[in-house]
Each structure stands twice: as structure tokens, then as C-alpha cells.
Amino acid sequence: MSYSVWAILKGSIGKDLTKVTMPIWLNEPISMLQKIGEVTKNTSIMDRAMQERNDDCRRLALISIFFLSQYAEVYLRQRKPFNPILGETYEIIQPNHRFICEQVSHHPPVTAFELEGPGYTLQGDTVVNGGLRGASLEFVSVGVNHLKLTDTDEVILCKRPNTSAHNLIFGTLYVDVHGTCEITNVTKNIKCVLDISRVGWSSTNNYKVEGKVLDANQ
Secondary structure (H helix, E strand, O other): OOOOHHHHHHHHOOOOHHHOOOOHHHEEEEEHHHHHHHHHHHHHHHHHHHOOOOOHHHHHHHHHHHHHHOOOOHHHOOOEEEOOOOOOEEEEEEOOEEEEEEEEEOOOOEEEEEEEEOOEEEEEEOOEEEEEEOOEEEEEEOOEEEEEEOOOOEEEEEEOOEEEEEOOOOOOOEEEEEEEEEEEEOOOOEEEEEEEOOOOOOOOOOOOEEEEEEOOOO
């Protein structure tokens, strides 16, 4: 691409980036609603987790894998989805799950969603705090996703990782997911902690994820 992202963003330092007009070539040909709906691609992991009725820690580990799997392809996609219009909805209906989301705010852009499957309901939104910091864009996730296991009436809170886009001035543009995620079963008092490494100068730990499940005694 012959255009420079930095040429567009350099005049936006300190501004609300959600109100900055971007050229169409920065977008991939889907909307944010469709991109969020991609969480349904790995519902088979949740189905497997729901079958783990005798081991709470193993079930939480599988739920954490499902939660993190939605970020697996982020590094391959450097373009942003199109912003939906206020009130726009998107729905996916499959034999074993149902997904619906709606654009509930235009400035800032916020999408709320719900995923229902056999034995669980997942609710969340896309609220982030974002800003231009030198040669990178940083997006810090706000709030948590709420997962309810309907068969056992358990509540699980999922803290989302942060995202950043790098090399806006020179080099190859890349998107990175990083930070610490906690998936906490507040009913059983156990949690899974996931540490996602930042992409750095050395490729040793790039895209590396380390996790552990802690019970009430740890």
C-alpha cells in the first residue's frame, strides 16, 4: 500500500480517534458486528467445557481457551472493520448456538453482544480506551465479559486483553494482543490467569501465552 497510515494519524495526536475520518482502504470488507460474531467459530470448545462436570478447574481451563481463541487471527489482520450505524444488528443462528449483537453507541463506537449455547450465556461489549502513542495505537479494554453457566447457575467474569497497532511510521504494520487476562469463576472461587507476551525485538516470546488455573487455596 502506497499510502502512509502515519500521514493520516499524525494530525490526530491527542484527539478522539473514534471521530477521525479514515480512508476506506484501511478497512477490511466486513463490519465490526460481523467480526465480533466470529467468536462463534470455536463454540465446539465451549461444548466440550460444558461436558466437564466433575472437574471445575479443567472446565475453566477450556472456557479460557475458548475465550482466548477469538484473538487467534488478530496478527494476520491489520485492517479495521467498518463501523456499523447506530442500532444496526447482526445475528447468527445455528443448531447449537445463537448469537446477536447491536451497535448501541456511535460516539464512542460500542457494540453489545450475547451468545447463547447449550448450558451457557455469554454477554459483553467492545468498550475500550484508545489513543495514539508515538508510532503505535494502544487500545485498553474496559470492563469484563459475563459468562453464566445456566445448568449450574455459575457466574464467570472474563477480562479482555489489550490490543495495539505498531509501526505506523515505518516498518511493517502489525497488530498485537497482549496483557494479563483473568477468567474468574466467582461462584466456585477459582480463576485462570493468562499472560500474553508483547511482540518484541526478539521473536522468542512473540504470541506466547502462559496460563494457570488457581483454586480457592492458591
